[in-house]
Amino acid sequence: MLHLWRRSQVPVKQPIKISRIDNLIIFLLCILISIISSYKLLLISPLNIADFFSWLLTFTEILVSSGILILVAKKENPTISSRQIFLIITLLLAVQATKLSLASSISPLSMIIPPALIISQGMGSITALAWVSIASFSWPDPAVAINNNLFFILLVCSSVVSLLGGRIRSRAQLLQLSIFIPIGSFLSQWLLIGKDKVSLINKQDFVYGDIFSDSLLLAIVMLFTILFIPVFESIFGLLTKARLLELADKEKPLIRRLSIEAPGTFEHTLLICGLAEEATRMIGGDIDLIKTGALYHDVGKLHAPNWFIENQDGSKNPHDELDDPIKSAEVLQAHVDEGLKFARKNRLPKLIANFIPEHQGTLKMGYFFQKAKEKNLDINEHYFRYKGPIPQSKETAILMLADGCEAALRAMNINASDKEALETISNIIYSRQKDGQLNDGNLSKGEIFLIKRAFLNVWKRIRHRRIQYPTSKNNTFS
Numbered sequence: 001m002l003h004l005w006r007r008s009q010v011p012v013k014q015p016i017k018i019s020r021i022d023n024l025i026i027f028l029l030c031i032l033i034s035i036i037s038s039y040k041l042l043l044i045s046p047l048n049i050a051d052f053f054s055w056l057l058t059f060t061e062i063l064v065s066s067g068i069l070i071l072v073a074k075k076e077n078p079t080i081s082s083r084q085i086f087l088i089i090t091l092l093l094a095v096q097a098t099k100l101s102l103a104s105s106i107s108p109l110s111m112i113i114p115p116a117l118i119i120s121q122g123m124g125s126i127t128a129l130a131w132v133s134i135a136s137f138s139w140p141d142p143a144v145a146i147n148n149n150l151f152f153i154l155l156v157c158s159s160v161v162s163l164l165g166g167r168i169r170s171r172a173q174l175l176q177l178s179i180f181i182p183i184g185s186f187l188s189q190w191l192l193i194g195k196d197k198v199s200l201i202n203k204q205d206f207v208y209g210d211i212f213s214d215s216l217l218l219a220i221v222m223l224f225t226i227l228f229i230p231v232f233e234s235i236f237g238l239l240t241k242a243r244l245l246e247l248a249d250k251e252k253p254l255i256r257r258l259s260i261e262a263p264g265t266f267e268h269t270l271l272i273c274g275l276a277e278e279a280t281r282m283i284g285g286d287i288d289l290i291k292t293g294a295l296y297h298d299v300g301k302l303h304a305p306n307w308f309i310e311n312q313d314g315s316k317n318p319h320d321e322l323d324d325p326i327k328s329a330e331v332l333q334a335h336v337d338e339g340l341k342f343a344r345k346n347r348l349p350k351l352i353a354n355f356i357p358e359h360q361g362t363l364k365m366g367y368f369f370q371k372a373k374e375k376n377l378d379i380n381e382h383y384f385r386y387k388g389p390i391p392q393s394k395e396t397a398i399l400m401l402a403d404g405c406e407a408a409l410r411a412m413n414i415n416a417s418d419k420e421a422l423e424t425i426s427n428i429i430y431s432r433q434k435d436g437q438l439n440d441g442n443l444s445k446g447e448i449f450l451i452k453r454a455f456l457n458v459w460k461r462i463r464h465r466r467i468q469y470p471t472s473k474n475n476t477f478s
């Protein structure tokens with residue numbers, strides 16, 4: 001019964017829901033892509049049954065491939081929104097339509113590589129690779145065969161862009177990529193196919209432009225794509241590495257406000273960033289995401305900084321004056337609600353805003369619950385639990401654990417042994433586990449073990465920093 005009751009306190013995990021209309025539009029777009037990519041097979045005259053079946057096969061193949069692409073994108077990005085699926089499918093549609101009208105005059109390099117860069121930046125390398133394979137294989141005009149060498153160069157360049165695009169951490173690196181890929185494609189085309197221009201068109205009656213102008217066009221399209229990536233970020237809610245690092249800048253107005261108006265919370269935030277970053281590195285999670293998420297997790301405390309212990313510096317505690325545990329619990333919950341309002345106002349991406357409610361999950365505000373129980377034994381625990389949801393990703397789960405351990409580690413005696421620190425960390429993590437807070441975070445037992453070791457390593461660093469070095473009057477250098 002106790003277990004069932006505890007489970008009932010945890011909200012059921014909400015998968016990202018895509019509305020029926022969005023699903024229908026996505027399906028219709030996939031049908032349109034399949035038609036565009038295969039209809040030329042129906043134009044053969046006279047059309048016999050074999051030709052019709054060959055069209056049907058191609059049509060189904062492309063439709064299924066588009067479905068697989070969506071599944072891959074969902075697998076790589078469990079929180080993908082319908083807007084982002086629209087982006088992937090619309091880019092595929094745009095490429096197929098461009099191929100249809102411009103295949104004879106534009107190199108496939110400039111059609112496929114730039115969209116691959118957008119997808120890899122916003123949705124990861126695997127989605128980009130899946131997109132590239134479908135976009136390059138489903139050629140709308142089957143009569144137009146690309147030169148094998150050109151196809152090989154296309155696959156190599158777009159794979160490099162897809163793999164690097166998912167890792168690139170600054171706009172400067174993006175610019176370098178947009179220069180080196182066209183240079184690389186120019187050199188490889190020149191070496192593999194440039195000497196014999198006729199082979200470039202593979203005995204067909206259409207003509208590619210000059211290799212140089214092709215590569216120049218690729219460079220220009222890539223530069224334009226980089227220029228427009230911030231627009232894609234805001235329209236489709238993409239979270240690129242460059243955007244994450246921009247948000248992690250401590251000079252951002254919201255973070256500056258936190259450091260000035262709530263210095264205690266700011267210090268707490270910095271320490272949590274250290275703990276969470278180390279733990280995420282240990283388990284191989286997204287370090288840039290957690291660093292930025294940690295920075296914004298408590299911005300809601302700006303609504304009433306002095307109601308939180310870390311900002312009180314020994315002065316009066318307003319909770320004592322209020323003397324109403326339920327009202328105090330409401331103030332604590334408000335740091336989550338107000339945080340979400342700040343996130344909306346400052347247009348923080350959803351993945352970052354998720355850290356705000358999920359770092360508290362449905363945790364019990366134990367101190368105020370005890371106070372309330374002293375006054376009234378029948379008080380319902382429900383009033384003293386955060387509204388949740390519980391952490392839905394590894395990163396938000398790590399942040400919850402770091403948030404729990406931070407104060408305990410900071411308060412520990414400087415002479416405490418590693419064993420004592422590890423015991424404190426283990427107790428806090430175990431209590432979160434027992435409370436059902438880690439049920440949706442997908443952390444394995446092994447990962448939880450690594451997180452404990454990571455927190456211990458950070459504690460050792462803190463302890464080292466606090467040890468005073470012996471200095472004499474004559475020895476002031478460091």
Ligand SMILES: [Fe+2]
Pocket residue numbers: 297298335359360
């Ligand atoms: Fe918090």
Ligand SMILES: [Fe+2]
Pocket residue numbers: 268297298403
């Ligand atoms: Fe916190």
